Amino acid sequence: MRKTSQWISSIIIFLLIGTILFLNISEILRKKSGGESDMIHSFYQIEEDTLDVLCLGSSHGYSAIQPNTLWKEFGLTSYVMCSQKQSIGSSYYLLKEALNYQKPKVVLLESYYFYFDRKYTEEASLRMGFDGMRMGRVKWEMVQDFLGELPVKDKLTYYLPFLEYHSRWDSLEDLDFHPKNYLKGGILDLTVYPMEEPELPDEGCELPDISQEYFEKIISLCREHDIQLILYAAPYGYENEGGYERYVNRQKINITLEAYLEKKDIPFIYYQKNNTAALDYQTDFRDYVHLNMNGSVKLTRNLGDYMKENYTLPDHRREDKYQSWWADYDRFEEDMAEAEKNIQKK
Amino acid sequence: MLFNSLEFLLSFPLVCLGYYVIPHRARYLFLLAFSYFFYMCWNPRYALLMFTSTAITFVSGLLIESANKVEDGKERVRRKNIYVALSFISNLAILFFFKYFDFAAATFIRILAVAGIQAQSPTFDIILPVGISFYTFQALSYTMDVYRKDIYAEHNFLKYALFVSFFPQLVAGPIERSKNLLIQINEKHEFDFARVRSGLLLMLYGYFQKVVLAEYLAIVVDSVYNTYTERTGFQLLIATICFAFQIYCDFGSYSNIAVGSARVMGFRLMENFNTPYFAVSVSDFWRRWHISLSTWFRDYLYIPLGGNRKGKVRKWMNLMVVFLVSGLWHGASWHFVIWGGMNGAYQVIGEWMRPYKEKVVKALGTDPAASSHRLLKMLVTFGLVDISWVFFRASFRQGLSILKTIAGFREDYWFTWGNNLQAMGLTLATRNILIVALLILLVADVCKYRGMNTIEWVCRQGIWLRWLIYFFGIFGIIIFGVYGPRFDASQFIYFQF
Numbered sequence: 110m111r112k113t114s115q116w117i118s119s120i121i122i123f124l125l126i127g128t129i130l131f132l133n134i135s136e137i138l139r140k141k142s143g144g145e146s147d148m149i150h151s152f153y154q155i156e157e158d159t160l161d162v163l164c165l166g167s168s169h170g171y172s173a174i175q176p177n178t179l180w181k182e183f184g185l186t187s188y189v190m191c192s193q194k195q196s197i198g199s200s201y202y203l204l205k206e207a208l209n210y211q212k213p214k215v216v217l218l219e220s221y222y223f224y225f226d227r228k229y230t231e232e233a234s235l236r237m238g239f240d241g242m243r244m245g246r247v248k249w250e251m252v253q254d255f256l257g258e259l260p261v262k263d264k265l266t267y268y269l270p271f272l273e274y275h276s277r278w279d280s281l282e283d284l285d286f287h288p289k290n291y292l293k294g295g296i297l298d299l300t301v302y303p304m305e306e307p308e309l310p311d312e313g314c315e316l317p318d319i320s321q322e323y324f325e326k327i328i329s330l331c332r333e334h335d336i337q338l339i340l341y342a343a344p345y346g347y348e349n350e351g352g353y354e355r356y357v358n359r360q361k362i363n364i365t366l367e368a369y370l371e372k373k374d375i376p377f378i379y380y381q382k383n384n385t386a387a388l389d390y391q392t393d394f395r396d397y398v399h400l401n402m403n404g405s406v407k408l409t410r411n412l413g414d415y416m417k418e419n420y421t422l423p424d425h426r427r428e429d430k431y432q433s434w435w436a437d438y439d440r441f442e443e444d445m446a447e448a449e450k451n452i453q454k455k
Numbered sequence: 456m457l458f459n460s461l462e463f464l465l466s467f468p469l470v471c472l473g474y475y476v477i478p479h480r481a482r483y484l485f486l487l488a489f490s491y492f493f494y495m496c497w498n499p500r501y502a503l504l505m506f507t508s509t510a511i512t513f514v515s516g517l518l519i520e521s522a523n524k525v526e527d528g529k530e531r532v533r534r535k536n537i538y539v540a541l542s543f544i545s546n547l548a549i550l551f552f553f554k555y556f557d558f559a560a561a562t563f564i565r566i567l568a569v570a571g572i573q574a575q576s577p578t579f580d581i582i583l584p585v586g587i588s589f590y591t592f593q594a595l596s597y598t599m600d601v602y603r604k605d606i607y608a609e610h611n612f613l614k615y616a617l618f619v620s621f622f623p624q625l626v627a628g629p630i631e632r633s634k635n636l637l638i639q640i641n642e643k644h645e646f647d648f649a650r651v652r653s654g655l656l657l658m659l660y661g662y663f664q665k666v667v668l669a670e671y672l673a674i675v676v677d678s679v680y681n682t683y684t685e686r687t688g689f690q691l692l693i694a695t696i697c698f699a700f701q702i703y704c705d706f707g708s709y710s711n712i713a714v715g716s717a718r719v720m721g722f723r724l725m726e727n728f729n730t731p732y733f734a735v736s737v738s739d740f741w742r743r744w745h746i747s748l749s750t751w752f753r754d755y756l757y758i759p760l761g762g763n764r765k766g767k768v769r770k771w772m773n774l775m776v777v778f779l780v781s782g783l784w785h786g787a788s789w790h791f792v793i794w795g796g797m798n799g800a801y802q803v804i805g806e807w808m809r810p811y812k813e814k815v816v817k818a819l820g821t822d823p824a825a826s827s828h829r830l831l832k833m834l835v836t837f838g839l840v841d842i843s844w845v846f847f848r849a850s851f852r853q854g855l856s857i858l859k860t861i862a863g864f865r866e867d868y869w870f871t872w873g874n875n876l877q878a879m880g881l882t883l884a885t886r887n888i889l890i891v892a893l894l895i896l897l898v899a900d901v902c903k904y905r906g907m908n909t910i911e912w913v914c915r916q917g918i919w920l921r922w923l924i925y926f927f928g929i930f931g932i933i934i935f936g937v938y939g940p941r942f943d944a945s946q947f948i949y950f951q952f
């Protein structure tokens with residue numbers, strides 16, 4: 110009898126150690142989203158129910174907002190849960206997941222991917238948004254909704270991203286071991302891409318049904334949780350004549366959105382139209398569609414002002430519970446200084 | 456269901472659990488049901504074929520047994536012969552139709568064309584049923600064993616059906632004998648921790664051979680052989696050596712997983728590979744390579760042909776017949792026949808040359824037992840076997856061209872500096888992994904060659920080392936292995952036979 114209990118316990122211990130090892134290894138091997146800060150996944154590092162502002166959207170979103178600026182200048186705790194080509198549908202599921210851990214007072218949604226007329230953009234981007242998400246009900250719902258027709262085996266790779274990434278062992282880098290959680294989903298890019306301020310089209314166009322459908326879900330989720338939803342459109346331009354038409358078509362969406370959101374009584378900050386953040390097209394972009402560090406700090410400041418003016422939001426800067434945000438801010442500053450030095454060297 | 460598929464990895468633990476939980480009397484039914492399910496995952500219709508072979512050989516066993524009771528000696532032999540012949544003919548006919556029909560038709564048409572007659576072959580859309588060559592041979596061995604009175608005929612059809620369809624070795628061997636496996640079906644297997652562990656370790660080693668070694672080697676072989684006309688002799692040489700190890704690891708892995716998974720459930724399957732590349736002659740190689748098939752041919756073809764009892768010339772002819780048939784067994788294509796013929800010819804020539812070789816060795820004053828001499832023999836044997844592998848992998852014409860390039864009969868450079876690694880589909884990192892994996896294989900085979908049981912050795916170690924080895928094994932495979940949804944679950948090479 111002693112023997113049986115012995116091997117049963119050794120099997121249990123073996124499986125336990127194996128599972129722990131597996132989870133750690135698969136975490137290292139997982140392709141990190143958004144480069145430096147491993148956006149979606151490091152969201153879980155934040156202490157529960159301490160977040161004031163949650164940001165959703167695509168690369169336009171994570172290029173536009175600096176949580177560390179919102180902290181330093183307004184005492185707001187925020188997290189950028191944006192990912193490459195994040196469709197409105199993806200934003201909905203990410204919001205749903207976030208609400209399992211946090212009770213934000215404000216949700217900031219960047220409007221660029223409103224133009225997109227499918228549930229999600231492409232597999233790679235979907236993975237960037239969801240591979241870091243914990244296994245759970247929301248993930249299951251997302252997979253059923255977006256990928257319902259996939260064979261079970263392919264679906265499984267969304268729950269166990271390891272199956273997809275185990276061959277990354279020969280391309281691991283420092284960031285896979287030490288993601289920069291302290292950026293809180295923001296990125297650091299000091300590249301400057303000067304361009305002329307593009308003109309806006311005169312009229313709008315129709316909003317895709319699918320975006321509206323998921324947007325309605327976002328609205329009701331926010332209502333349910335008593336969250337103030339704010340939309341904003343980060344500015345962008347176009348690279349060449351060929352890209353002009355695309356630029357115009359995407360801006361038409363924003364023009365329609367402006368009226369559409371006014372009817373719904375949801376604030377919309379249209380930076381391209383009313384440049385309230387005083388963005389300079391010569392200095393504030395890192396490429397023709399994304400803001401750089403400089404631009405993102407300006408836009409974040411403006412959003413911070415807007416939120417403080419219009420809503421009663423707390424200032425945590427002096428609260429003991431939030432001192433780790435200062436430590437993260439210091440590391441952010443160090444990184445900034447480092448990046449500036451590198452730019453000067455070039 | 457492939458051994459390296461998720462389905463198998465998920466269902467195997469459940470099958471084992473079920474096997475030990477349900478009462479002994481019903482276990483064989485449970486295994487039979489799972490074995491048919493396992494097989495039907497490829498194509499449910501295949502099961503019908505396997506069932507047919509099973510039924511024929513089962514009935515042949517009963518008939519032979521009844522014939523044994525006939526008192527008239529002549530009549531007894533006549534009846535027994537008829538029953539054996541019927542069983543062999545019908546089973547081989549099925550095998551022929553499904554595996555060789557197109558090949559035979561094409562060959563026939565070619566012969567007609569030479570004679571100036573135009574003909575068109577009827578086209579049947581036949582898919583080769585997985586493992587048909589394996590289970591057909593296994594079932595036939597039963598008929599023969601009953602005929603030879605090596606075993607009693609089995610009277611329980613379902614038990615016999617399990618013998619033919621036993622899932623671990625169903626589709627790629629080892630080709631079991633009724634003498635060994637059939638009687639084990641009646642044994643009561645208790646859960647034995649040490650035995651289960653040793654079975655799992657053997658499976659783990661099998662997965663390492665397949666998912667890491669065979670798959671990385673396949674990258675090299677495929678990338679070079681698929682564009683062989685543009686390759687230097689050096690690259691083709693490396694790829695050809697790699698293929699020898701690829702096919703060893705690929706096929707050896709299947710056998711190891713089969714033997715290991717059967718061991719977990721308490722069954723003892725025969726060993727199929729015994730350090731084949733340490734063979735000191737080609738006939739030694741065939742005693743170590745795919746042992747279950749070689750002994751099948753020995754027992755059921757070579758010996759009935761007269762074996763070595765009828766003089767040298769007959770023996771050599773018998774050898775050639777066996778190896779040509781063995782080539783054909785491996786695939787319905789001429790290059791397999793050439794491969795088989797080469798292996799037969801090696802042995803015939805080797806035996807014919809033996810007295811001369813011995814004289815040379817003696818004249819040079821070499822001790823035949825010296826390890827350096829053995830090593831030389833091993834290398835020569837490996838070289839000969841590997842040359843024949845070229846025709847296993849490529850068609851006759853391709854194979855000739857590849858060998859010519861390796862031998863330096865092409866005007867281009869035999870070797871060029873520069874990105875050889877990349878040209879062979881590897882990176883520095885994957886090359887290093889491959890080298891480490893090959894070293895592990897070498898160490899394991901050296902230990903086995905010296906009579907050491909590596910798995911037992913591991914199990915005797917202190918817990919820290921034992922577990923370290925387990926975890927290194929498991930995580931080595933799941934990190935460095937080639938698998939996953941992006942990877943088209945590559946079949947085991949031996950499945951096509």
